[in-house]
Amino acid sequence: MKLSRRSFLTGSSAGALALLSRPRLGVARGLLIEPRLDDLVKRALAAATKAGASYADVRVVRIRRENVATREDRVERVSSSEDYGVGVRVIAGGAWGFSATPSVTAADAERAARNAVAIAAANAPFMKRPVVLAPVPANVDVWQTALVKDPFKIPLEDKAELLLAINREAMKVPGVKFATASYAANAEWKLLASTDGAYIEQEIVRIGPGYAVTAVDDKRGEFESRAHQLPPRQAGWEYVEAAPLVADARRIGEEAVEKLKAPSVGPGKKDLILDPSNLWLTIHESIGHPTELDRAMGYEANFAGTSFATPDKRGKLKVGAPILTFFADKTTPGGLATCGYDDDGVATQKWNLIENGVFVDYQTTREQAGWIGAQASRGTCYADSYGSFPFQRMPNVSLAPGAKERSIDDLIAATDDGVVIVGNGSWSIDHQRLNFQFGGQAFWEVKRGKKTRMLRDVAYQANTLEFWSSCDAIGGPRSWWLGGSLSDGKGEPQQINAVSHGCPPARFKQVNILNTNRRIA
Amino acid sequence: MLTQPEAKRLVDRILLLVHATKGADAIVAVRGARDGNTRFAVNEITSSADVERLSISLTVQFGQRSASATTN
Numbered sequence: 001m002k003l004s005r006r007s008f009l010t011g012s013s014a015g016a017l018a019l020l021s022r023p024r025l026g027v028a029r030g031l032l033i034e035p036r037l038d039d040l041v042k043r044a045l046a047a048a049t050k051a052g053a054s055y056a057d058v059r060v061v062r063i064r065r066e067n068v069a070t071r072e073d074r075v076e077r078v079s080s081s082e083d084y085g086v087g088v089r090v091i092a093g094g095a096w097g098f099s100a101t102p103s104v105t106a107a108d109a110e111r112a113a114r115n116a117v118a119i120a121a122a123n124a125p126f127m128k129r130p131v132v133l134a135p136v137p138a139n140v141d142v143w144q145t146a147l148v149k150d151p152f153k154i155p156l157e158d159k160a161e162l163l164l165a166i167n168r169e170a171m172k173v174p175g176v177k178f179a180t181a182s183y184a185a186n187a188e189w190k191l192l193a194s195t196d197g198a199y200i201e202q203e204i205v206r207i208g209p210g211y212a213v214t215a216v217d218d219k220r221g222e223f224e225s226r227a228h229q230l231p232p233r234q235a236g237w238e239y240v241e242a243a244p245l246v247a248d249a250r251r252i253g254e255e256a257v258e259k260l261k262a263p264s265v266g267p268g269k270k271d272l273i274l275d276p277s278n279l280w281l282t283i284h285e286s287i288g289h290p291t292e293l294d295r296a297m298g299y300e301a302n303f304a305g306t307s308f309a310t311p312d313k314r315g316k317l318k319v320g321a322p323i324l325t326f327f328a329d330k331t332t333p334g335g336l337a338t339c340g341y342d343d344d345g346v347a348t349q350k351w352n353l354i355e356n357g358v359f360v361d362y363q364t365t366r367e368q369a370g371w372i373g374a375q376a377s378r379g380t381c382y383a384d385s386y387g388s389f390p391f392q393r394m395p396n397v398s399l400a401p402g403a404k405e406r407s408i409d410d411l412i413a414a415t416d417d418g419v420v421i422v423g424n425g426s427w428s429i430d431h432q433r434l435n436f437q438f439g440g441q442a443f444w445e446v447k448r449g450k451k452t453r454m455l456r457d458v459a460y461q462a463n464t465l466e467f468w469s470s471c472d473a474i475g476g477p478r479s480w481w482l483g484g485s486l487s488d489g490k491g492e493p494q495q496i497n498a499v500s501h502g503c504p505p506a507r508f509k510q511v512n513i514l515n516t517n518r519r520i521a
Numbered sequence: 522m523l524t525q526p527e528a529k530r531l532v533d534r535i536l537l538l539v540h541a542t543k544g545a546d547a548i549v550a551v552r553g554a555r556d557g558n559t560r561f562a563v564n565e566i567t568s569s570a571d572v573e574r575l576s577i578s579l580t581v582q583f584g585q586r587s588a589s590a591t592t593n
Binding site for chain 2: 075077078079080081082083084085087095096097098099100101102103115116119120122123126127128129297298299300301387388389391492493
């Protein structure tokens with residue numbers, strides 16, 4: 001039975017019972033669709049169908065952003081933005097068509113719907129195979145970020161004062177010359193309705209404070225920076241309040257100064273111990289992107305290319321050591337890509353991509369599921385604004401912890417000669433996501449089970465399969481940590497996705513360590 | 522899409538509000554665009570779009586202090 005969104009939320013006792021029986025709705029903060037929007041999406045879907053669409057979806061999207069940036073004792077930038085509009089995606093004659101407008105009225109949504117069908121019809125003769133969508137239940141629901149304090153209701157003064165307090169604390173460290181602290185938040189509200197019965201309202205709030213400190217040696221003309229590694233999260237202001245941002249500022253400053261004085265690393269093969277604050281980015285680039293099905297099938301080649309994990313290797317390719325299981329999960333609490341439903345209207349889920357070291361599955365959308373013979377989508381469709389075409393985007397992709405409780409200190413204690421890396425730095429990866437190089441924020445030498453001294457100019461270089469196969473120890477459940485990024489780019493035209501990656505610390509045997517400051521004579 | 526007179530009326534109205542505050546200077550920008558794209562991969566059309574965009578950006582400055590806001 002199909003329910004109208006309005007009658008579902010405000011109507012009968014059956015509707016009220018449905019509300020009570022749905023746990024997702026039980027935690028909702030009371031999002032209610034305006035009757036005007038309810039009318040708009042129905043009219044747009046009807047217009048698309050009347051014009052000849054075999055499928056249509058309508059997304060009304062409102063995205064708010066807020067940024068505050070400071071440097072030392074001054075506020076450098078305060079900005080806010082809002083982007084609101086409606087996009088209509090259709091299939092007609094087996095081809096996609098998409099049209100969007102910032103004018104959120106029923107008449108303009110109908111116009112966009114007819115325009116989308118005309119685009120699809122124009123493309124249809126050139127299709128080699130028709131677009132076929134995997135089936136999906138007619139989901140009707142509300143989903144919201146679990147938060148206590150809406151960051152957009154916190155006064156700007158409070159945000160600026162926190163950031164300036166971080167800078168003040170860091171600048172107290174002798175040798176520190178520069179300190180920058182910033183804060184970003186975005187709130188993404190969207191209503192999705194489709195001719196397959198989806199009627200889903202969601203609000204996702206993401207928040208990302210951060211800072212970096214730079215120490216300068218005027219005599220040598222050298223400098224080193226150290227960034228705090230508090231990851232962005234899907235959360236409210238309470239996440240920022242609970243974070244040790246000011247408390248850590250002096251230590252971060254001291255580490256920048258120590259790094260500046262540290263010896264340059266000697267290149268060569270060493271055992272490598274990666275803190276989760278570094279390893280999450282390596283997972284993103286070498287496991288997350290290669291298991292996107294469009295890359296594996298050759299439909300996506302922008303932003304570091306296609307993938308080594310082609311469909312013929314599914315279930316066979318040994319990507320890493322048997323202790324490694326990587327999973328995709330759009331339900332991870334606090335994960336930046338977490339939501340109730342994707343932009344195809346598919347309920348989000350958790351599944352393995354690499355199981356005990358073997359490549360087993362992909363990230364898919366409704367369109368892609370049939371490409372590999374799957375009966376259903378994994379729910380990874382996303383568009384970053386009303387005006388963006390929804391396509392496959394990365395869910396949170398994480399490395400499962402080991403069963404045995406083990407911390408990074410335990411890994412260090414069990415290492416005779418190695419390097420520890422904390423925090424993420426620069427990176428590069430080739431066009432099949434096989435050969436890569438990653439830096440970091442802070443580096444320590446390990447000798448006979450102890451961190452002996454800081455190092456500088458460190459990067460590690462490896463082949464994806466050799467690197468993950470060399471992993472011989474990982475941390476336990478309590479060492480698991482969720483990193484991530486608010487701005488992962490993909491597509492053409494480019495779209496931005498926010499995504500998290502959780503992992504324990506891990507040790508890798510005999511990895512090639514580079515000295516990034518070595519000069520060619 | 523706004524016409525030029527419509528955009529001018531909007532800008533004038535915003536600047537009038539800004540000038541009501543003593544000492545404030547401002548830059549207002551109204552941007553409208555209609556973009557079309559067709560994306561090909563593996564010799565197939567993978568997506569095709571026609572997108573209208575509109576934004577109004579305001580940057581206000583009081584002496585050395587400034588802030589900006591954008592909406593549509």
